[in-house]
Amino acid sequence: MTRVDPEAPAESLGDDVASDAAPARLGRKRDHTRDPEILEAAIDVLAETGFEGMTIDMVATRARAGKATIYRRWPSKADLVLDAVACMKASELDADHLPDTGTLRGDLVAMIRPKTIEEAQRKLRIMAGLFGMISTTPELADAAHAAIIEPRAAVNRALLRRAIERGEVRDDVDVDLIASITPAMVAFRLLVERRPVDSGYLVSLIDGVLLPAAGVVPGPAAG
Numbered sequence: 001m002t003r004v005d006p007e008a009p010a011e012s013l014g015d016d017v018a019s020d021a022a023p024a025r026l027g028r029k030r031d032h033t034r035d036p037e038i039l040e041a042a043i044d045v046l047a048e049t050g051f052e053g054m055t056i057d058m059v060a061t062r063a064r065a066g067k068a069t070i071y072r073r074w075p076s077k078a079d080l081v082l083d084a085v086a087c088m089k090a091s092e093l094d095a096d097h098l099p100d101t102g103t104l105r106g107d108l109v110a111m112i113r114p115k116t117i118e119e120a121q122r123k124l125r126i127m128a129g130l131f132g133m134i135s136t137t138p139e140l141a142d143a144a145h146a147a148i149i150e151p152r153a154a155v156n157r158a159l160l161r162r163a164i165e166r167g168e169v170r171d172d173v174d175v176d177l178i179a180s181i182t183p184a185m186v187a188f189r190l191l192v193e194r195r196p197v198d199s200g201y202l203v204s205l206i207d208g209v210l211l212p213a214a215g216v217v218p219g220p221a222a223g
Contacts, residue, residue, distance in 0.1 A: 127190035
């Protein structure tokens with residue numbers, strides 16, 4: 001069921017009804033070339049105002065896009081936020097070019113990207129805004145899980161399976177469970193504790209949680 005945003009302009013709310021009443025026009029395609037700019041604008045506004053203070057008008061102004069254009073692509077503010085966060089996470093994780101250092105720990109550590117203090121604070125504000133959305137719209141929790149936790153869990157699954165193939169990890173470990181532990185802990189730290197996540201914290205999760213769960217003991221160089 002499509003969620004209806006109270007900000008939606010009248011013309012956008014009628015799109016679904018009109019599509020049921022008349023056949024779609026052949027050859028008419030929506031232009032998605034502005035999507036990256038709109039999604040980036042949504043992230044910026046979310047970081048600045050939080051979910052409650054955020055409006056589609058603000059995003060439209062920041063992206064220099066029409067409000068109706070945004071609603072034709074995203075039927076509600078929540079849909080826009082979820083898509084924006086998912087795209088942000090996807091840009092941070094390149095699943096097609098994973099590091100291959102020869103060890104599971106090396107691969108996991110290589111996935112950590114240094115962040116400036118400003119970037120960490122912005123990420124914290126974005127996650128706080130997402131937490132506000134989940135608090136007011138709990139039915140979106142599953143979608144938020146898919147946007148926040150699943151991208152990193154998918155990478156962890158790929159790295160764990162590679163470690164199994166080279167004999168570093170037993171083939172009877174619960175890959176799905178182990179892969180989701182650290183992303184869930186990161187999400188908890190950001191969303192609930194409202195604390196930033198730095199490289200030191202991520203390395204502590206790798207050495208203290210993920211590797212032991214996979215039956216791997218970090219070597220002497222794992223400082």
